[in-house]
Amino acid sequence: xxxxxxxxxxxxxxxxxxxxxxxxxxxxxxxxxxxxxxxxxxxxxxxxxxxxxxxxxxxxxxxxxxxxxxxxxxxxxxxxxxxxxxxxxxxxxxxxxxxxxxxxxxxxxxxxxxxxxxxxxxxxxxxxxxxxxxxxxxxxxxxxxxxxxxxxxxxxxxxxxxxxxxxxxxxxxxxxxxxxxxxxxxxxxxxxxxxxxxxxxxxxxxxxxxxxxxxxxxxxxxxxxxxxxxxxxxxxxxxxxxxxxxxxxxxxxxxxxxxxxxxxxxxxxxxxxxxxxxxxxxxxxxxxxxxxxxxxxxxxxxxxxxxxxxxxxxxxxxxxxxxxxxxxxxxxxxxxxxxxxxxxxxxxxxxxxxxxxxxxxxxxxxxxxxxxxx
Amino acid sequence: xxxxxxxxxxxxxxxxxxxxxxxxxxxxxxxxxxxxxxxxxxxxxxxxxxxxxxxxxxxxxxxxxxxxxxxxxxxxxxxxxxxxxxxxxxxxxxxxxxxxxxxxxxxxxxxxxxxxxxxxxxxxxxxxxxxxxxxxxxxxxxxxxxxxxxxxxxxxxxxxxxxxxxxxxxxxxxxxxxxxxxxxxxxxxxxxxxxxxxxxxxxxxxxxxxxxxxxxxxxxxxxxxxxxxxxxxxxxxxxxxxxxxxxxxxxxxxxxxxx
Ligand SMILES: Nc1ncnc2c1ncn2[C@@H]1O[C@H](COP(=O)(O)OP(=O)(O)OP(=O)(O)O)[C@@H](O)[C@H]1O
Ligand SMILES: [Mg+2]
Numbered sequence: 219x220x221x222x223x224x225x226x227x228x229x230x231x232x233x234x235x236x237x238x239x240x241x242x243x244x245x246x247x248x249x250x251x252x253x254x255x256x257x258x259x260x261x262x263x264x265x266x267x268x269x270x271x272x273x274x275x276x277x278x279x280x281x282x283x284x285x286x287x288x289x290x291x292x293x294x295x296x297x298x299x300x301x302x303x304x305x306x307x308x309x310x311x312x313x314x315x316x317x318x319x320x321x322x323x324x325x326x327x328x329x330x331x332x333x334x335x336x337x338x339x340x341x342x343x344x345x346x347x348x349x350x351x352x353x354x355x356x357x358x359x360x361x362x363x364x365x366x367x368x369x370x371x372x373x374x375x376x377x378x379x380x381x382x383x384x385x386x387x388x389x390x391x392x393x394x395x396x397x398x399x400x401x402x403x404x405x406x407x408x409x410x411x412x413x414x415x416x417x418x419x420x421x422x423x424x425x426x427x428x429x430x431x432x433x434x435x436x437x438x439x440x441x442x443x444x445x446x447x448x449x450x451x452x453x454x455x456x457x458x459x460x461x462x463x464x465x466x467x468x469x470x471x472x473x474x475x476x477x478x479x480x481x482x483x484x485x486x487x488x489x490x491x492x493x494x495x496x497x498x499x500x501x502x503x504x505x506x507x508x509x510x511x512x513x514x515x516x517x518x519x520x521x522x523x524x525x526x527x528x529x530x531x532x533x534x535x536x537x538x539x540x541x542x543x544x545x546x547x548x549x550x551x552x553x554x555x556x557x558x559x560x561x562x563x564x565x566x567x568x569x570x571x572x573x574x575x576x577x578x579x580x581x582x583x584x585x586x587x588x589x590x591x592x
Numbered sequence: 593x594x595x596x597x598x599x600x601x602x603x604x605x606x607x608x609x610x611x612x613x614x615x616x617x618x619x620x621x622x623x624x625x626x627x628x629x630x631x632x633x634x635x636x637x638x639x640x641x642x643x644x645x646x647x648x649x650x651x652x653x654x655x656x657x658x659x660x661x662x663x664x665x666x667x668x669x670x671x672x673x674x675x676x677x678x679x680x681x682x683x684x685x686x687x688x689x690x691x692x693x694x695x696x697x698x699x700x701x702x703x704x705x706x707x708x709x710x711x712x713x714x715x716x717x718x719x720x721x722x723x724x725x726x727x728x729x730x731x732x733x734x735x736x737x738x739x740x741x742x743x744x745x746x747x748x749x750x751x752x753x754x755x756x757x758x759x760x761x762x763x764x765x766x767x768x769x770x771x772x773x774x775x776x777x778x779x780x781x782x783x784x785x786x787x788x789x790x791x792x793x794x795x796x797x798x799x800x801x802x803x804x805x806x807x808x809x810x811x812x813x814x815x816x817x818x819x820x821x822x823x824x825x826x827x828x829x830x831x832x833x834x835x836x837x838x839x840x841x842x843x844x845x846x847x848x849x850x851x
Contacts, residue, residue, distance in 0.1 A: 456708045458698035465695050468684035475646070475678060476696035477667040535686040589686050590738030 244588060246529035246537060249581040250544030253527060253573060257548050261555040270558040273419040273433045283550025284443035285498060286524050287543050291443075291450040292494030293521035294542035298454065299487040300467030300534030301350060301357040303343075305364035306495045306521055310514025312368040313339045313499035318385035318509035319375060321392070328388070329397035336496050342368070343492025347485035357488075365518070373511040389507030401442075401497070402504025404435030439501045443543075446494065450539035463487065467534030523570070524549050527577040529584070536585060548573065595658055597622045597790050598643065598674070598759055603652035605638050612638040614814040615652070620759060625781060625791040626819075627801040629834050630811035636794045639811065640761045643792070644676040645669035670696075675752030676761040683744050685737030689729055690718040692736050693751050721750045725780060742773025749780050753789065760784060761792045766800050778804050798827045798834070810834055 261270060269275045289306055296303055313335050320331030346364055350357045376385050392398035414421045414431030421431050454460040465473035466483045473480050495514070503509050527545035530537025552573065556566050596619035605613040612635045620626045630636045641647045643654065645663030654661045656672055663669045666676075683692050694714045701710040715732035722729050725746050727739075736744060745765045752760050762781070766774045781804050785791050795801050801808060809819045810833040817833060 456711075458700060458707065458709050461691055461695060461698050461709060464687050464691065465684055468686045472678075472684055473695065475666050475676065477670055478696050531686070535684065589735040 244584060246581070246584070246588070247541040247544060248529070248584050249577040250528045250538075250541040250548070252580065253548045253577050254544050254551075257551050257555070257573075261551065261559070265555055265559040268558040268560070270555055273431075275554075275558060277433050277437075279551050279554035280440055281437055281550075282554050283547045284437075284440040285502075286520060286546035286549045287443040288439070288446055288494050288498045288501075289517055289521040290524040290528070290542040290546040291446045291539055292491035293518075294525045294528065294530055294537055294539050295450055295454065295463060296487040296491045297522070297525055297530050297532065298467050298534060298537040299463045299484050300470060301347075301484055301487065302361060302522070303346065303488060303491045304358065304361040304518045305346065305368055306491060307514040307517035307519075308365045308368035308372065309339060309342070309492055309495040310499045310502070310517055311372040311509075311511060312342075313496040314503045314509035314513050315372045315376060315385070315511065317500060317503050318388060319379065322385050322387050323379055328392040328395040332397050332401070332500055335500070336493070339492045339496040340489045343489040344485055346492070347488030350488070351481045351484060369511075376509075376511060383511040384508055386508035388503060388509070392504060392507075398504050399438070401438055401500040403438050405438065405441060407435040410435050437501075437505070439505070442497055442501065443546075446497070447539060447543045454539055459483070464535055467536075469535070520549065523574055526581075527574060529577075529581045531585065536589070545577075594621065596620055596655075597657055599655040600639075600643065601653045601655070603639065603642055603654070604650045605635075605642060605647055606650045612814055613642075613649075616811065616814070616816050618809055618816065618819065620790045620792055622758065622790050623785060623788045624806040625785045625793055625804050627805035627808045628792060628794045628811060629796070629798065629801055629808060629830060631796070631834055633813075634811040634834075635814045636811055637763055640676065640763060640792060640794060643669070643759075644674055644761055670755075673756060673758035674761065675755065675757035675759070676763065677745065677748040677752060677765060678763050683736045683748060686735060688733045688735055689722070689739070689747060690714045690732035693718045693721070693747065693754075697755055717754070721754055722747065725750050725783075726776070740773060742769045742776050745769075745777050746780050749777075749784060753784055753787065757789060759790045759792065761794075763794045764796070765793070766795060766797065774800065796834075798830045801830070802827055 270279070289310075293303065293306065316335045316338060317328075317331045320326045320334055321328045326334075342364070346357070346361055349355070350360050353360070373383060376383055392402065410419070410431050410433055413419045414429075419431050419433060422428050454463060462473070462478045462480075462483045465476075465478050466480045470480045495517075498517075499509075499514065502513060524545035525537065525542045526532065527548060528538060528541025528543070530542065549570070552569055553566055556563065556569065598620045600616065600618045602615045602617055603613055604611070604615055616635070616639055618626075618628075618639075628636050628639070638647065642649045642652075645666045645668050648663075654663070656674070661668075661672065663672075669676075684695070687695070690711070691714075699710040699713045699717075700707040701713070702708070718732045719729060727743055727746055730738075736747065739747065745762075749760065749762070749765075765777050765781075769777065778800065781791055781793060785804070785806075793801070793805065806822050807819050808822075808825060808830060809816055810830065812833065820830075
């Protein structure tokens with residue numbers, strides 16, 4: 219571009235110059251970034267010698283954060299598209315139970331049970347979306363109905379078939395399955411073995427695991443979380459479809475007028491949320507080797523809280539996947555950190571409530587600055 | 593003059609028992625600004641929504657460039673070259689100007705076989721087009737919510753023009769604007785018309801219509817009394833037609849000619 223004075227339009231005297239620093243600071247994730255820094259500073263200060271920051275401790279809160287992250291990514295994209303899914307928690311319970319019933323009770327191969335469950339749950343997500351679009355009812359109500367319906371089935375089926383609410387024995391039958399390790403396995407085991415040998419991380423000293431590193435790999439759950447965050451972030455910010463997600467949630471009617479397929483976008487986001495819930499459930503079932511009727515309880519709210527801490531607007535059209543992931547990280551670190559610090563677990567809720575409030579106030583302030591909202 | 597670019601013949605639109613349009617005929621030519629005037633509830637918005645594919649007319653025919661058209665949805669009309677700027681629904685305030693500008697028409701670039709939104713291109717074009725219209729953006733990522741009403745209208749208009757609109761429909765673009773902003777939007781309309789685009793300009797305000805209009809059609813209770821050309825009708829006559837003649841004359845008397 220030319221730098222001569224007359225080649226440029228005169229600067230508007232009513233537009234204040236904004237420093238690059240301020241510009242870099244004013245972003246939707248700022249609340250999440252601040253929260254993360256505060257939380258880590260807090261625990262480094264008060265719980266640094268509790269084992270929270272040795273290799274086992276890190277894996278511990280990473281796994282919990284990854285669980286929150288997986289469902290937060292789905293909830294985040296759906297919320298930006300202008301909808302809620304309150305059936306996420308029930309979907310987690312339902313998906314886990316279906317895998318258990320298909321594989322343990324009906325003796326299907328585990329891979330078939332997993333694939334069938336994914337197809338079933340994603341269809342249920344599509345049904346959620348379809349009902350919302352067709353009836354024009356708030357997704358809040360429609361998915362609230364599914365919260366009860368799915369939970370009901372999750373308790374009813376195992377009682378009907380096996381007369382109990384927990385189905386186990388999945389560890390054994392999934393041992394030689396090709397798909398199960400994608401959800402329940404670990405990666406970089408060789409690397410961690412080597413770390414143990416050179417003494418970078420601690421090894422077990424006694425028992426049948428003696429000589430093995432205390433952390434023997436990165437659970438696939440964490441890999442899924444990272445992959446979903448990258449996928450969600452790229453989809454939202456770098457693709458045409460991402461623009462449609464923002465537009466559908468920002469103002470569905472305006473989006474329709476310029477030809478954005480709003481209904482398709484919303485239904486796909488419901489399906490993606492269901493997909494995320496099923497990933498969560500599958501990882502959990504493969505790790506525990508069992509499915510319980512009460513799994514996933516209240517997860518929908520935890521996902522929504524993580525997303526809101528991450529700077530998303532509850533009414534849609536605004537938000538960030540990275541922010542949601544930071545929200546999930548905060549969530550996981552606080553929950554496990556207070557445990558490590560030996561703080562009464564009920565205080566977790568107090569801390570979380572305060573954090574939620576602070577993050578939301580900061581986010582609202584930032585968003586107003588960015589969007590000129592009044 | 594050449595053939596009209598769009599010809600609406602005997603358009604009727606009923607909403608249940610409400611007859612919003614009772615047979616409206618109208619022709620629009622390229623390069624003209626055709627003003628559609630009428631009182632509240634006269635059916636102006638309904639009429640242009642049949643033109644832009646939002647409503648399907650109950651009866652009547654739409655000819656576009658001489659061919660009969662059946663628009664099923666707004667997308668069809670947009671693809672044909674009919675762009676509409678709705679007064680309140682033009683833009684999404686939470687989104688950036690450049691994201692809004694390319695909404696529904698996102699430029700793509702392929703990297704490793706995957707299509708990505710070409711933000712660089714979008715940002716550059718947005719800044720250029722806005723500068724042409726005389727709007728200084730802080731940056732392409734500035735949210736539309738931080739723009740004034742008139743600036744938003746201008747963004748929407750230049751977006752339509754950029755994407756090759758042959759017919760540009762503006763539904764009351766000036767009704768919520770102050771004097772200066774109105775002048776800006778009217779100047780934009782003038783620029784667009786000079787590029788050979790047909791403009792359909794809906795307004796309540798006879799002075800705004802007179803400022804840029806080439807021809808004037810007045811809608812009254814779902815009907816039209818025909819089209820008048822510039823110079824062959826006075827603002828007072830237009831005002832009377834809009835109000836349905838008689839009552840306005842009486843009103844004007846009691847208000848001392850200030851309406
Ligand atoms: N979707 C709808 N359903 C039922 N009636 C409608 C609908 N849309 C418009 N109408 C009716 O049709 C008539 C014409 O409305 P329209 O919006 O076209 O008026 P307008 O000329 O644009 O008025 P304004 O100047 O206030 O914008 C009104 O009586 C309105 O109530
Ligand atoms: Mg109207």
